[in-house]
Amino acid sequence: MNKFKKVDCGCDTIANCCGGPKTEKHSQIAVLGGVKTKAGDIPVVSAKLGFKDTLGSWRMRWGFGRYSYSIEPGIYAVGKPKNTSPVFVSANYKMSFDKLRKALADIDCFILVLDTKGINVWCAAGKGTFGTEELIKRIKAVNLEKIVARKQVILPQLGAPGVAAHIVAKKTGFKPVYGPVRAEDIPLFMKKGMKADEKMRSVEFPFKERIVLAPFEIIGSLKLLTVAFVLLSVINLFKSGGLNIQNTLCSFLPYLGSAFVGAVLVPALLPWIPGKSFAYKGWLAGLLYVAVIGNMWFPGTTVYFTWLLILPAISAFIVLNFTGCSTYTSLSGVKKEMRYAIPLIVVSALIGIVLNFL
Amino acid sequence: MKYLSNVSTLRLQAAKCTGCGVCLKVCPHAVFVIKNKKAVIVDLNFCMECGACKMNCSFNALEVKSGVGCAAGIIAGALRGTEASCLCE
Ligand code: SF4
Numbered sequence: 473m474n475k476f477k478k479v480d481c482g483c484d485t486i487a488n489c490c491g492g493p494k495t496e497k498h499s500q501i502a503v504l505g506g507v508k509t510k511a512g513d514i515p516v517v518s519a520k521l522g523f524k525d526t527l528g529s530w531r532m533r534w535g536f537g538r539y540s541y542s543i544e545p546g547i548y549a550v551g552k553p554k555n556t557s558p559v560f561v562s563a564n565y566k567m568s569f570d571k572l573r574k575a576l577a578d579i580d581c582f583i584l585v586l587d588t589k590g591i592n593v594w595c596a597a598g599k600g601t602f603g604t605e606e607l608i609k610r611i612k613a614v615n616l617e618k619i620v621a622r623k624q625v626i627l628p629q630l631g632a633p634g635v636a637a638h639i640v641a642k643k644t645g646f647k648p649v650y651g652p653v654r655a656e657d658i659p660l661f662m663k664k665g666m667k668a669d670e671k672m673r674s675v676e677f678p679f680k681e682r683i684v685l686a687p688f689e690i691i692g693s694l695k696l697l698t699v700a701f702v703l704l705s706v707i708n709l710f711k712s713g714g715l716n717i718q719n720t721l722c723s724f725l726p727y728l729g730s731a732f733v734g735a736v737l738v739p740a741l742l743p744w745i746p747g748k749s750f751a752y753k754g755w756l757a758g759l760l761y762v763a764v765i766g767n768m769w770f771p772g773t774t775v776y777f778t779w780l781l782i783l784p785a786i787s788a789f790i791v792l793n794f795t796g797c798s799t800y801t802s803l804s805g806v807k808k809e810m811r812y813a814i815p816l817i818v819v820s821a822l823i824g825i826v827l828n829f830l
Numbered sequence: 831m832k833y834l835s836n837v838s839t840l841r842l843q844a845a846k847c848t849g850c851g852v853c854l855k856v857c858p859h860a861v862f863v864i865k866n867k868k869a870v871i872v873d874l875n876f877c878m879e880c881g882a883c884k885m886n887c888s889f890n891a892l893e894v895k896s897g898v899g900c901a902a903g904i905i906a907g908a909l910r911g912t913e914a915s916c917l918c919e
């Protein structure tokens with residue numbers, strides 16, 4: 473869908489990994505001044521986000537304007553850090569950085585920004601750009617040992633798939649410590665003497681995180697909907713011998729609904745829909761949806777069977793794609809469900825289309 | 831939330847494990863606990879194959895084929911004849 477080039481939803485816990493900047497140009501962040509260190513002046517950034525930051529994250533979420541949303545890698549300061557202050561490591565995806573600095577309002581510290589090509593921590597760790605080598609390189613490049621006396625860096629836990637902490641420690645002398653999954657938990661983590669309890673370490677996939685992905689899923693399903701629309705127009709053309717726009721639009725409505733079921737309803741109700749397989753959940757919800765609309769308005773046997781064959785297949789496919797956004801599906805698991813789901817979806821949809829020409 | 835059962839490729843070699851506890855700290859799904867000074871897999875079905883534990887186990891006690899659990903990525907990989915990966919960048 474969308475050639476799988478989705479934009480990053482940017483929620484930056486675990487999120488869909490696609491997107492990233494299309495240009496090399498970095499976004500500007502307001503600098504409040506400088507902190508003097510043995511490695512030179514370090515720019516101080518505000519822990520408060522401005523209107524532009526909020527607007528930017530909103531635009532990213534809806535995928536408007538694929539402008540660069542990365543910041544310049546390097547070292548930054550928050551508050552008035554000294555050489556005993558902690559160092560937090562971030563991706564150079566602006567939304568990761570913004571979330572972090574917002575959480576650091578009451579902590580004087582340094583932020584070491586890695587070059588993750590403008591991609592969030594989790595996704596960059598999976599790709600290896602938020603990784604062992606980059607961290608080693610960046611620690612050396614900014615002369616971190618001249619800036620702080622304590623040889624320790626605090627990494628977001630979600631960076632762990634990319635970073636071998638023991639190797640970083642061996643190569644740089646700086647010991648990586650894994651902080652909490654969510655930046656909001658950092659103040660508590662620091663208060664507890666840099667210990668993350670199980671809750672801070674666990675990734676969940678709560679309603680709020682699922683629903684925030686809705687715009688992203690809607691945009692992701694547009695390609696599929698376009699295909700459905702074109703097919704419907706052709707079928708209508710074939711049947712009525714003329715292009716009846718109004719007719720086509722009306723018969724398209726149920727398809728729009730099935731995409732909504734897959735992109736919004738199932739993600740929102742994910743834990744409550746029976747089954748473990750995403751495609752199955754989508755198919756089941758789609759089937760229920762057909763039953764409901766068929767009950768409200770029966771379109772005739774042929775069309776009803778077309779609905780039964782195509783609409784749940786559309787929902788199933790869209791929900792299957794939601795595995796990329798979910799925070800608990802494994803590669804082996806998704807591969808396994810795709811092996812049976814994709815052929816079934818395709819066959820079901822094809823029979824549904826052919827049915828129309830009989 | 832649990833995903834499909836018995837699919838994860840995660841394997842733990844108890845003989846190599848020193849019970850250092852690093853895997854507990856990096857796993858986002860609380861897959862491990864320490865019992866009798868060794869890591870134990872509590873529930874394999876919570877594993878999302880992110881690879882964080884393997885990456886950070888300095889004793890090579892863990893093995894997992896990590897990757898993205900993402901249908902679009904797998905399709906993209908299949909079309910390009912590579913491993914599953916995000917088609918982005
Ligand atoms: S990180 Fe490795 S050695 Fe340490 S407890 Fe886990 S499996 Fe054992």
Ligand code: SF4
Nearest residue numbers: 857877878880881883
């Ligand atoms: S691969 Fe990830 S989810 Fe699975 S056990 Fe290791 S750290 Fe936990």
